[in-house]
Amino acid sequence: MKRIVPVLVVVACIFALWYAGSFLMNRAWVMDQAARAGTEPGFSEVLRDTMNQDRAKLPAPHQVAAELYDGILDKKVTSKRSLVYHGFITFQATMAGFALGIVAGVALAVAIVLSRVADRTLMPWAIISQTIPVVALAPMIVVLTNAMGAGSLMVPKAIIAGYLSFFPVLVSMVAGLRSPDRMQLDLLRTYGASPRQVFWKLRMPASLPYFFASLKIAVAASLVGAIVGELPTGAIAGLGARMLIGSQFGNPMIMWSALFAAAILAAGLIWIVGGIEKLANRMMGGQRA
Amino acid sequence: MTEPVISASDLSLTFQTGDGPVHALKDVSLDIAKGDFVSFIGPSGCGKTTFLRCMADLEHPTAGTITVNGVTPEAARKARAYGYVFQAAGLYPWRTIGGNIRLPLEIMGYDKADQSARVKRVLELVDLAGFEKKYPWQLSGGMQQRASIARALAFDADILLMDEPFGALDEIVRDHLNEQLLALWAKTEKTIAFVTHSIPEAVYLSTKIVVMSPRPGRITDVIDSPLPRERPLEIRDTPEFLEIAHRVREGLKAGHSYD
Amino acid sequence: MTGTMARIAWPLGFGILVLILWEAAVRGFDIPPAILPAPTEIWDAIQRSTHILWIDWVQTVVKGALTGLILGAIAGVLAALAIDRVDFLRRGLLPVANFVAALPIVGVAPIMVMWFGFDWQSKAAVVVVMVFFPMLVNTLAGLEATDRMQRDLMRTYSASHAQTLGKLRLPAAMPFIFNGLKIATTLALIGAIVAEYFGSPTKGMGFRISTEVGRLGIDMVWAEIAVSAITGTALYGLVALIERRVTFWHPSQRRG
Numbered sequence: 001m002k003r004i005v006p007v008l009v010v011v012a013c014i015f016a017l018w019y020a021g022s023f024l025m026n027r028a029w030v031m032d033q034a035a036r037a038g039t040e041p042g043f044s045e046v047l048r049d050t051m052n053q054d055r056a057k058l059p060a061p062h063q064v065a066a067e068l069y070d071g072i073l074d075k076k077v078t079s080k081r082s083l084v085y086h087g088f089i090t091f092q093a094t095m096a097g098f099a100l101g102i103v104a105g106v107a108l109a110v111a112i113v114l115s116r117v118a119d120r121t122l123m124p125w126a127i128i129s130q131t132i133p134v135v136a137l138a139p140m141i142v143v144l145t146n147a148m149g150a151g152s153l154m155v156p157k158a159i160i161a162g163y164l165s166f167f168p169v170l171v172s173m174v175a176g177l178r179s180p181d182r183m184q185l186d187l188l189r190t191y192g193a194s195p196r197q198v199f200w201k202l203r204m205p206a207s208l209p210y211f212f213a214s215l216k217i218a219v220a221a222s223l224v225g226a227i228v229g230e231l232p233t234g235a236i237a238g239l240g241a242r243m244l245i246g247s248q249f250g251n252p253m254i255m256w257s258a259l260f261a262a263a264i265l266a267a268g269l270i271w272i273v274g275g276i277e278k279l280a281n282r283m284m285g286g287q288r289a
Numbered sequence: 290m291t292e293p294v295i296s297a298s299d300l301s302l303t304f305q306t307g308d309g310p311v312h313a314l315k316d317v318s319l320d321i322a323k324g325d326f327v328s329f330i331g332p333s334g335c336g337k338t339t340f341l342r343c344m345a346d347l348e349h350p351t352a353g354t355i356t357v358n359g360v361t362p363e364a365a366r367k368a369r370a371y372g373y374v375f376q377a378a379g380l381y382p383w384r385t386i387g388g389n390i391r392l393p394l395e396i397m398g399y400d401k402a403d404q405s406a407r408v409k410r411v412l413e414l415v416d417l418a419g420f421e422k423k424y425p426w427q428l429s430g431g432m433q434q435r436a437s438i439a440r441a442l443a444f445d446a447d448i449l450l451m452d453e454p455f456g457a458l459d460e461i462v463r464d465h466l467n468e469q470l471l472a473l474w475a476k477t478e479k480t481i482a483f484v485t486h487s488i489p490e491a492v493y494l495s496t497k498i499v500v501m502s503p504r505p506g507r508i509t510d511v512i513d514s515p516l517p518r519e520r521p522l523e524i525r526d527t528p529e530f531l532e533i534a535h536r537v538r539e540g541l542k543a544g545h546s547y548d
Numbered sequence: 549m550t551g552t553m554a555r556i557a558w559p560l561g562f563g564i565l566v567l568i569l570w571e572a573a574v575r576g577f578d579i580p581p582a583i584l585p586a587p588t589e590i591w592d593a594i595q596r597s598t599h600i601l602w603i604d605w606v607q608t609v610v611k612g613a614l615t616g617l618i619l620g621a622i623a624g625v626l627a628a629l630a631i632d633r634v635d636f637l638r639r640g641l642l643p644v645a646n647f648v649a650a651l652p653i654v655g656v657a658p659i660m661v662m663w664f665g666f667d668w669q670s671k672a673a674v675v676v677v678m679v680f681f682p683m684l685v686n687t688l689a690g691l692e693a694t695d696r697m698q699r700d701l702m703r704t705y706s707a708s709h710a711q712t713l714g715k716l717r718l719p720a721a722m723p724f725i726f727n728g729l730k731i732a733t734t735l736a737l738i739g740a741i742v743a744e745y746f747g748s749p750t751k752g753m754g755f756r757i758s759t760e761v762g763r764l765g766i767d768m769v770w771a772e773i774a775v776s777a778i779t780g781t782a783l784y785g786l787v788a789l790i791e792r793r794v795t796f797w798h799p800s801q802r803r804g
Binding site (some may be wrong): 010128252 | 554555558559562563629634637640641643644645650651652654657658661733734737738741742745746747754757758761766769770772776777780784
Binding site (some may be wrong): 296345346347360364367371372373375377379381382383392393395396397424427 | 579697698701702703704705706707711715716719722766771796797798799802
């Protein structure tokens with residue numbers, strides 16, 4: 001209770017501010033319309049009109065909620081206007097990119113930990129890769145994958161998502177694989193263990209809590225990658241494409257509902273991955289990274 | 290008989306925990322006179338640190354009264370009546386040794402020239418002259434702890450509260466610091482309250498040894514040391530010293546239930 | 549010095565090797581420049597169009613990304629300091645801010661473009677929103693990073709809230725703040741370029757990339773990518789350099 005109440009109050013304040021913002025930002029249009037019609041609207045009329053505009057500068061929360069309800073539950077999931085349909089397209093790319101990111105992150109981390117040369121050459125480039133804005137690279141990834149015969153946008157989107165999500169996995173796995181201390185390593189030396197045995201019996205198990213701890217960040221990054229990947233690639237389906245369409249047609253409701261659908265998808269993914277992390281921690285005896 | 294510097298009567302402190310109330314201190318009464326060196330010794334959970342924290346206004350007793358310099362601990366804290374030395378040196382890594390000692394002086398608003406003079410003086414007092422520009426992490430543990438004592442001395446409080454300051458150091462370094470602390474005490478005539486779990490340390494340093502025991506935290510014995518104020522390290526081999534140590538050990542045993 | 553040399557030589561050598569292989573592959577397999585131009589062709593494009601690249605760079609990086617980064621970072625730190633003063637707010641806002649920081653905030657780009665127009669103001673606004681939350685969350689975490697003993701020490705000096713903040717908690721929070729700033733610099737460039745895909749004047753890196761892709765001016769696209777990559781790395785390097793100066797005392801920075 002003690003932890004919930006402040007959060008609820010803060011959320012309530014955000015909604016109140018949102019409504020106030022809707023009123024203030026949408027009022028100009030209402031007054032403009034009234035001036036053209038030559039009427040003097042009273043406060044309650046202005047209030048009503050600011051809360052129900054189709055092209056509101058800032059749609060009120062209940063409008064966004066209605067649009068979300070309509071897009072998620074009222075449309076057939078196969079409809080081109082269903083948010084479930086678009087959300088699923090983005091979800092697929094997110095998952096493919098997530099898988100790609102995990103494989104690449106773990107593989108690179110193993111190489112970096114086992115080889116001094118890889119540590120020196122790859123680690124700086126891994127950091128540099130994240131400082132390069134991936135959105136700039138995105139159209140080229142589409143061109144290149146097309147030239148190689150990928151055929152659909154799924155492959156480049158997954159690559160862009162993987163590009164953003166491999167990094168947190170890599171960083172955590174390097175830390176995890178290096179987490180055994182001198183004493184633990186010396187113990188295995190006294191057993192005459194081979195490097196392979198040291199890796200599988202000590203480094204790998206020690207890195208697991210770090211691995212699971214990195215997944216939440218990785219999946220969130222992957223979703224950002226999937227959405228960003230839809231923007232410059234001429235996609236027509238997916239939540240990012242929805243935002244683009246809303247922007248082109250000047251329809252704020254489409255933008256807001258796509259934004260919130262993306263937030264809901266992110267929250268769901270983080271929640272599920274967080275659950276997997278907790279489960280894994282429990283199975284490993286409650287140790288944490 | 291002059292006014293005691295620190296005076297506690299029927300002091301109690303109860304923590305509410307998930308497993309019910311914990312009596313960290315129960316009906317503790319003690320007077321500390323000016324210039325005393327008082328050690329608090331006992332097993333963990335006996336409330337010795339809690340008692341010290343009450344004097345420093347870092348903990349608030351649930352019953353009883355305690356005064357420091359004749360006023361409440363809070364008023365004494367606000368008047369900067371004491372210096373406190375913690376178990377770890379707790380020096381700020383982003384400040385030099387000199388900067389760390391200057392920290393309380395900056396907070397208390399001493400002027401720049403005075404700050405520098407005081408830093409120089411206390412560094413000499415703890416035998417760290419020449420280390421002013423070093424960073425804490427470039428010094429050994431013993432040197433760091435000496436710097437933290439210098440930090441507590443810098444603003445000339447009459448009372449020094451020390452919570453197991455040498456607990457984390459090895460025996461040889463500890464002997465050396467004990468000797469230095471006695472010399473410092475003789476030079477500055479401060480009143481010192483000192484928490485420890487080492488019997489030889491308590492006997493070697495103190496004019497008064499307070500033996501405490503846990504569940505509930507209380508005082509079981511108060512021993513006034515007959516040893517002279519001037520104490521070379523060799524005093525620890527004299528029969529007088531061993532006799533007091535024996536009495537402390539008996540006191541600890543009596544208060545301990547070994548459950 | 550040999551250690552520093554090796555630290556730079558290895559990755560540099562790797563980068564040069566990749567460029568040579570790239571050049572060789574494009575020439576060897578006769579890859580058309582509309583798919584992948586060779587590094588030398590990209591270098592030609594850079595030299596040919598320095599003026600355009602400069603205009604785009606000023607528009608996207610200086611006006612969009614850096615303005616937004618500075619405003620957003622300052623706002624994030626100030627908000628954290630304000631929230632920190634009120635315990636109720638901290639307990640309420642921290643979970644919310646943590647949650648929002650994990651969401652795909654890039655999605656506000658079309659909304660900001662609608663609100664602030666096509667020019668750099670909307671790009672800076674997107675960057676402000678994207679940068680704000682990581683800065684807020686990291687600063688708040690940093691302000692919590694002092695241990696009890698250090699706070700008790702300030703209490704024994706009966707230090708004021710401002711004194712404890714200035715002398716203990718802010719310095720201790722610096723490693724966290726710089727961590728947030730590093731995340732923020734990479735987000736800033738992404739945000740500024742993304743926002744250009746939702747509408748921009750006829751300049752800017754994102755604008756140039758999307759129009760040149762349409763005109764098959766692929767070498768120009770790669771030129772913009774090269775500029776953005778160098779900018780991103782340089783910005784990150786600059787922040788890392790300042791971090792080294794400010795948090796020299798932190799165990800992770802104490803080498804040599």
